[in-house]
Amino acid sequence: MGMASRSIGLKEIGEALKKAKSGWYSLHMAAASHAIAQRIPLVDFILEVRDARIPLSSHCQLLSNFPPSSLRRIIVMNKTDLANHSQLKEWTQYFEQQNCISYGVNSHNKENVKKFLNFLQAQVRELKRIDHSGHTTTMMIIGIPNVGKSALANSLHQLGRISAAEKGKLKHTIVSPHPGETKNISSLKIGSHPNIYVLDTPGILPPQIHDSEVCTKLALTGAIENLVGEKELARYFLAILNTSDGYKKWERLSTHGNDKSFTGQEVEGSSDSKLNMKRKRQYPSDHTQAEPQKL
Ligand SMILES: Nc1nc2c(ncn2[C@@H]2O[C@H](COP(=O)(O)OP(=O)(O)OP(=O)(O)O)[C@@H](O)[C@H]2O)c(=O)[nH]1
Structure with missing residues (x-):
C-alpha cells in the first residue's frame, strides 16, 4: 500500500x-466554549494541553481569537509516554522558535508531574517578581477533548505543596478514556505561598x-x-x-x-x-x- x-x-x-x-459539537460544547472564552482574560496563565503525538492538530482553536500578546500561554504536550521522543525534542525547538513556552509531560508519571509543577512554580515566581502582587495565581487548563486535562489537573493537585489539612479534602475531577466527560469548570489548589489554583475545563472543539x-x-x-x-x-x-x-x-x-x-x-x-x-x-x-x- x-x-x-x-x-x-x-x-x-x-x-x-x-x-x-x-457531530462532536454539542450544545454543551458551545456553552463550555463561551464560558471558557469569558474566563480567558481573567486568569494569569493558560495551560493549553495538546496531545504530544499530534501537537499541531490538537491545538485549541478558541485561542486564536485572542492576541498572543494578551495571554501568558504554556503549551503542554501531554501523553509523552505515547509519543516519539526525538520528535518531541524537535517540537520543543519548534515552539521555542515560535516564541511559545512549551513543556512535555506524562500526567500518569509522578516524577514527571513534580518537575512540571516546579516549572510552573518558577513561572509564578517570575510573574510575582514583575507585578509584585500577592494575589492568588490562577491557571486555566484548556484544550480539545481527551488530551488529559483532568488527569493533569488531578496529578498537580495531588502533588501540589498544600497543607496537610487541605490534603485531607483532596478533590478530583473525572478522568475517562472517552471524550467529553468533563462537564463543568472546577478549581483545584496546586500550591500555597503563593496560592496557585488550576481550573479544569471541558474539552472543546470548533463547530467545523x-x-x-x-x-x-x-x-x-x-x-x-x-x-x-x-x-x-x-x-x-x-x-x-x-x-x-x-x-x-x-x-x-x-x-x-x-x-x-x-x-x-x-x-x-x-x-x-x-x-x-x-x-x-x-x-x-x-x-x-x-x-x-x-x-
Ligand atoms: N498514556 C497516557 N494516557 C493519559 C495521559 N494523560 C491522560 N491519559 C488518559 O487519557 C484519557 C483522557 O484523559 P482525561 O484526563 O479524561 O482527558 P480530558 O482532556 O480531561 O478529557 P475531556 O473530559 O474529554 O475534556 C484517560 O484515559 C487518561 O487516563 C498520559 O500522560 N499518558
Whole structure:
C-alpha cells in the first residue's frame, strides 16, 4: 500500500466526517466554549494541553481569537509516554522558535508531574517578581477533548505543596478514556505561598474542522469518537504504517522472530519518508499541515 491508498483512506474518512456534520459539537460544547472564552482574560496563565503525538492538530482553536500578546500561554504536550521522543525534542525547538513556552509531560508519571509543577512554580515566581502582587495565581487548563486535562489537573493537585489539612479534602475531577466527560469548570489548589489554583475545563472543539487529515488524527488519538467507522480508521492507520520507516523496522524485527516490535510508539513519526524527514528538519509537521500553522 503506498501514498495512493493512504489518500484513498483519507478521502473515505473525510467523507464520513462530512456526513457526520460536526457531530462532536454539542450544545454543551458551545456553552463550555463561551464560558471558557469569558474566563480567558481573567486568569494569569493558560495551560493549553495538546496531545504530544499530534501537537499541531490538537491545538485549541478558541485561542486564536485572542492576541498572543494578551495571554501568558504554556503549551503542554501531554501523553509523552505515547509519543516519539526525538520528535518531541524537535517540537520543543519548534515552539521555542515560535516564541511559545512549551513543556512535555506524562500526567500518569509522578516524577514527571513534580518537575512540571516546579516549572510552573518558577513561572509564578517570575510573574510575582514583575507585578509584585500577592494575589492568588490562577491557571486555566484548556484544550480539545481527551488530551488529559483532568488527569493533569488531578496529578498537580495531588502533588501540589498544600497543607496537610487541605490534603485531607483532596478533590478530583473525572478522568475517562472517552471524550467529553468533563462537564463543568472546577478549581483545584496546586500550591500555597503563593496560592496557585488550576481550573479544569471541558474539552472543546470548533463547530467545523475543514482539514480532513486533522479530523482523522483527532479520531485516531481519541478526541473525536464514534463519528468515523472503525474499519475506515484502521485502514487509514495501516496505510500510514505501510508508508513508514517505522513499519519497515517492525517488519525487519518480526522476520527475526521478535513479536514485541509493535509498540505503537512511532505512529506520528511513521509517516516520515526519508524525504519528509529532510523537510521536517526545516518544519516539524504532524502531517496535518504542509507547513507550520500560525500559532
Ligand atoms: N498514556 C497516557 N494516557 C493519559 C495521559 N494523560 C491522560 N491519559 C488518559 O487519557 C484519557 C483522557 O484523559 P482525561 O484526563 O479524561 O482527558 P480530558 O482532556 O480531561 O478529557 P475531556 O473530559 O474529554 O475534556 C484517560 O484515559 C487518561 O487516563 C498520559 O500522560 N499518558
